Amino acid sequence: MPNPAFPRQQGARQSPRERIKNFEPVVEGFDEKTALLEAQRCLNCKNARCTAACPVNVRIPQFIEQLLKGNVGAAADEIMKTSLLPAVCGRVCPQENHCEGACILNGRFKPVAVGLLERYTADTARNSGVLKPPVPGSPTGKRVACVGSGPSSLSAAAELRRFGHDVVVYEALHDFGGVLRYGIPTFRLPREIISKEIQTVKDMGVAFESSVIVGNTITVEELLKDFDAVYIGSGAGLPTMANVPGENLVGVYSANEFLTRINLMQAYKFPEVDTPVGIGKKVVVLGGGNSAMDAARCAMRLGPESVTVVYRRSREEMPAREEEVDNAMEEGIKFEFLTVQKEILGNENGRVRGIICTRNTLGAPDAKGRRSPVPVENSDFLIEADTVIVAIGQKPNPVIPKKTPELKTNERGVLVAKEGGETTMKGVFAGGDIIRSGATVLMAMKDGIIAAGKINEYLNDKK
Numbered sequence: 001m002p003n004p005a006f007p008r009q010q011g012a013r014q015s016p017r018e019r020i021k022n023f024e025p026v027v028e029g030f031d032e033k034t035a036l037l038e039a040q041r042c043l044n045c046k047n048a049r050c051t052a053a054c055p056v057n058v059r060i061p062q063f064i065e066q067l068l069k070g071n072v073g074a075a076a077d078e079i080m081k082t083s084l085l086p087a088v089c090g091r092v093c094p095q096e097n098h099c100e101g102a103c104i105l106n107g108r109f110k111p112v113a114v115g116l117l118e119r120y121t122a123d124t125a126r127n128s129g130v131l132k133p134p135v136p137g138s139p140t141g142k143r144v145a146c147v148g149s150g151p152s153s154l155s156a157a158a159e160l161r162r163f164g165h166d167v168v169v170y171e172a173l174h175d176f177g178g179v180l181r182y183g184i185p186t187f188r189l190p191r192e193i194i195s196k197e198i199q200t201v202k203d204m205g206v207a208f209e210s211s212v213i214v215g216n217t218i219t220v221e222e223l224l225k226d227f228d229a230v231y232i233g234s235g236a237g238l239p240t241m242a243n244v245p246g247e248n249l250v251g252v253y254s255a256n257e258f259l260t261r262i263n264l265m266q267a268y269k270f271p272e273v274d275t276p277v278g279i280g281k282k283v284v285v286l287g288g289g290n291s292a293m294d295a296a297r298c299a300m301r302l303g304p305e306s307v308t309v310v311y312r313r314s315r316e317e318m319p320a321r322e323e324e325v326d327n328a329m330e331e332g333i334k335f336e337f338l339t340v341q342k343e344i345l346g347n348e349n350g351r352v353r354g355i356i357c358t359r360n361t362l363g364a365p366d367a368k369g370r371r372s373p374v375p376v377e378n379s380d381f382l383i384e385a386d387t388v389i390v391a392i393g394q395k396p397n398p399v400i401p402k403k404t405p406e407l408k409t410n411e412r413g414v415l416v417a418k419e420g421g422e423t424t425m426k427g428v429f430a431g432g433d434i435i436r437s438g439a440t441v442l443m444a445m446k447d448g449i450i451a452a453g454k455i456n457e458y459l460n461d462k463k
């Protein structure tokens with residue numbers, strides 16, 4: 001019998017004091033006992049609000065039911081009907097905004113821990129050899145190129161294989177996974193988990209080529225000579241800088257560079273690896289999103305005296321996952337809310353020595369409904385710092401649109417695409433951060449899946 005009143009289970013966690021000394025996972029995840037206790041809390045609702053609230057509509061009550069029957073392979077099959085990245089999503093999706101936020105238990109009880117159950121299902125099914133890649137459709141003889149290997153292209157590629165098309169993924173970096181690999185730290189998402197999820201996509205017959213910069217190594221026009229359609233899922237990897245005096249001083253990083261050094265190049269293991277990362281004693285991180293939290297928490301693990309996050313609004317408006325903000329606070333990271341950077345100061349050697357900030361108050365809501373920060377007069381103050389990491393946003397890299405005149409972009413460099421991903425160039429579709437300019441793993445996956453359906457229609461019409 002389901003028992004929602006039973007306490008919500010938690011995975012074992014490293015203590016904050018221990019975990020700031022290593023890059024190992026913060027949360028261990030469920031074992032069989034805790035997974036089954038948690039699964040019993042699910043009411044198996046007929047009208048599953050959790051599934052409706054998930055952008056890729058994971059069949060949540062169905063997979064939990066299979067777990068309760070002891071069929072972990074069948075549970076994984078249920079998830080993989082709509083999502084090829086269950087071990088990733090179980091770890092990094094903002095469940096509070098989707099499945100868990102919609103769970104009927106909210107209010108009287110705590111929501112079912114869907115993220116931890118999804119992670120448990122994927123890991124256990126994989127480790128016991130019962131996670132089976134979905135079966136590809138009968139071969140159609142059509143070929144599709146996917147640009148980029150982040151969650152959007154991975155989802156599009158897997159979906160296109162379900163339709164029976166041949167797929168090749170072209171990635172600019174030397175390794176695959178997009179932000180999952182170069183942005184999100186290993187203590188949230190271990191590298192081997194990304195590799196295993198990508199292996200499932202490979203097992204469906206998708207081919208992968210690394211170190212190919214589409215637009216430079218090969219153009220979109222050239223791809224269209226070899227392929228029947230192209231999907232662009234090249235993300236938004238270009239950092240936005242703060243545009244304040246002093247941004248060129250030594251000791252200022254973009255979050256993108258800082259995180260790539262640590263996560264892709266594993267600079268935290270230097271000199272065991274070739275890439276170093278310089279970190280001072282007093283680190284300031286600008287921003288309030290996932291990048292800012294990841295940069296601050298990586299910096300903390302490199303052993304400085306202090307890490308301070310400067311965010312222009314209040315905690316309520318922070319776009320980062322709630323759980324990661326809590327984790328950052330537990331780890332001793334300081335927060336200066338309602339504060340904005342004004343000028344980075346340097347010493348005689350051109351190195352950062354501090355940052356002047358201004359206090360804000362919250363004014364009227366902006367177009368998205370978030371209250372806008374308004375500077376408070378005569379409120380400037382100095383934070384001492386020798387490292388500043390700018391994590392205030394990112395935008396699409398312009399290489400592809402610059403080299404592909406038929407692809408139209410808006411004033412922010414974002415590719416123009418209709419619902420379903422159709423771009424202004426025939427046979428070329430796009431989705432994920434390249435059309436959203438920074439969203440979430442789930443939204444990128446959703447775009448890839450929907451666009452794969454549109455590409456399939458396009459290829460059928462072409463026949």
Ligand code: FAD
Nearest residue numbers: 148150151152172178179183214235290432433439440441
């Ligand atoms: P990406 O993941 O950016 O992948 C694009 C890929 O395309 C990259 O590998 C890139 O190298 C490649 N590429 C670019 N140009 C070319 C080219 N010309 N030729 C070939 N390849 C190219 N979302 C969450 O839901 N939860 C989180 O916890 C979370 N944390 C985040 C932490 C950080 C630090 C960042 C930056 C983002 C985070 N996000 C999170 C957002 C999420 O990761 C992104 O929205 C998502 O990865 C976008 O997927 P994508 O496939 O569109 O692009």
